[in-house]
Amino acid sequence: LGKKEIDEELLDELEELFVTSDIGVSTTMKIIDDLRNDVSRKILKNPQQLKNALKQKLTEILDIDNELVKTDDKPYVILVTGVNGAGKTTSIAKLAKMFKENGMSVMLAAGDTFRAAAIEQLEIWGERAGVPVVKQKAGSDSAAVVYDAVLSAKSKKIDVVIADTAGRLHTKDNLMNELKKISRVVKKEMPDAPHEVLLVLDATSGQNAVAQAKTFGTEIGVTGVILTKLDGTAKGGVIVGIVDEMQLPVKFIGFGESMDDLKPFDAGEFVEALFESADETDYS
Amino acid sequence: MFNTLNEKLQSVFKKMRGEARITEDNIKEAIRQVKMAMLEADVNYKVVKKFISGVQEKALGEEVLKSLSADQVFIKIVNDELTSILGGEDPSASKITLSSTPPTIIMLVGLQGSGKTTTAGKLAKHFQKNDKRVLMVADDIYRPAAIDQLEVLGKQLGVDVYSDKDNKNAVDIAQKSYEYAKKSAKDIVIIDTAGRLHVNNELMDELFNIKKAVSPDEILFVADAMTGQDAVNVATKFNNDLDISGVILTKLDGDARGGAALSIREVTGKPLKYVGVGEKLDAFEPFYPDRMASRILGM
């Protein structure tokens, strides 16, 4: 992008940068076509202006309200969902640590009763974070585990319950129904719970994440996204189209395997990182 | 609105009907449609460009436009080319080579959460069905409960698992598991390694040292079918560091188009061997290049 003039070649380079960041062809075309107009109307005169305009446009798209939903309810219930291996359980450990550091008490619910040693995995994280884990045995009803945790947290006056769920592809109706059931059962005890339904998306994933967001979004009312694995070379650009189309905010990002590797999403920082990739990750 | 690539191409070719040959000019729109379809399927940008120019070359001069089903002839050119790149020409390359001096050692590597541990269980079941004596090795010393996870799978299958929770050296564990496998006359050893980023040099070195210690017959790169554009960077690095012998693509039971299959194949030149189509241990199939080609094209 170190050119003097804006020409088709430069626009092609931008297209490549965007598509290779997983922004997706249609979203990319939409953004670049907009800019092409501004270029022909001489609003954007040189590559630097173009680049700044692009950054600004992307930041505007991504910078929507991403505060956690507020309530006076206690406990505050967070349901964590997503496809297999996206980083749900690890993100829960990170959230637990974050809430604890903010002076809140936390309880985890071992709602993944399906995957081998999923309960043990959460228990180890619970131990490391110093928070209790409510569990039943493998194969038991996930909704029952989460319900138990909410009851137990209520009686113990715990501030936050974070429920783990088994990974599931959004195309599996029976598994999506199981998630709805968790939500339904929790509502019996607390009508406004779960207060947050967080969808964990892997930054390495491509366009399928759009389908994930749409289906999880409509089926169980996702309130926000945790974008994980940003510590790799993938840029997580798929989130641009998701936020743009669905107005679904990214609430947190994950950037590593330890409990400290989570922070609130920052649109400006994310956009800067998108543009960095141009020089850094050139495979040939 | 035209939804599938098929429909889009039909409409493109309808407009061209009557022209005698495919020329660079009249094929432009059809090529663009294929390009879009492949990008939507997450095939890497550069890989798409290269593929497209190959297809264009093949199609140019073909007398397909006179025929009533020009779109079908064109689709066939695209489809055949894609199938052939994905491994159509040599299906035997997609088998796992068993060593003439057992045990055959298979090492699974890949990014975090791609499906290595589950795939270890699936491979174990696959070989177990063929009356092989299998050992799974719990060589992920980092992820919480990774060892438990493999042990649960071993118990489910009735397959022996080598583990050592007190050993914090993955190379040493692999070495000792190999000795154990020889002593207990195993036919197959499947080493489950920890997920890692290709840019983590320390952990990539660990894999290299495991490889050096036990000389695996197969090093299989386990990749998630939902992977996007970055698949080329990851696969290139794993292949450069470890000279992988093949690829297993997981989570194909969803609706991901799986363009990563083409990207990985293209940058590594290594065969795709199996696919994962579910969480259960029998949800495991051989890789079929033709099915994958149709899936990527959205047909």
Ligand SMILES: Nc1nc2c(ncn2[C@@H]2O[C@H](COP(=O)(O)OP(=O)(O)OP(=O)(O)O)[C@@H](O)[C@H]2O)c(=O)[nH]1
């Ligand atoms: N590099 C990196 N790895 C991560 C991150 N978050 C999670 N992981 C790793 O990804 C793998 C899967 O993480 P889990 O938390 O088990 O994912 P999950 O979504 O709970 O998986 P299932 O329950 O099996 O669906 C583990 O190896 C984690 O250490 C991240 O932000 N960066």
Ligand SMILES: Nc1nc2c(ncn2[C@@H]2O[C@H](COP(=O)(O)OP(=O)(O)OP(=O)(O)O)[C@@H](O)[C@H]2O)c(=O)[nH]1
């Ligand atoms: N739907 C589906 N899920 C799969 C498939 N293969 C693995 N999984 C799931 O993907 C998630 C991650 O699988 P693991 O086997 O733990 O992945 P891994 O590569 O060992 O993960 P790390 O050790 O953390 O790097 C689990 O929830 C598995 O059940 C598949 O083919 N289809």
Ligand SMILES: [K+]
């Ligand atoms: K990154």
Ligand SMILES: [Mg+2]
């Ligand atoms: Mg989990």
Ligand SMILES: [Mg+2]
């Ligand atoms: Mg594993």
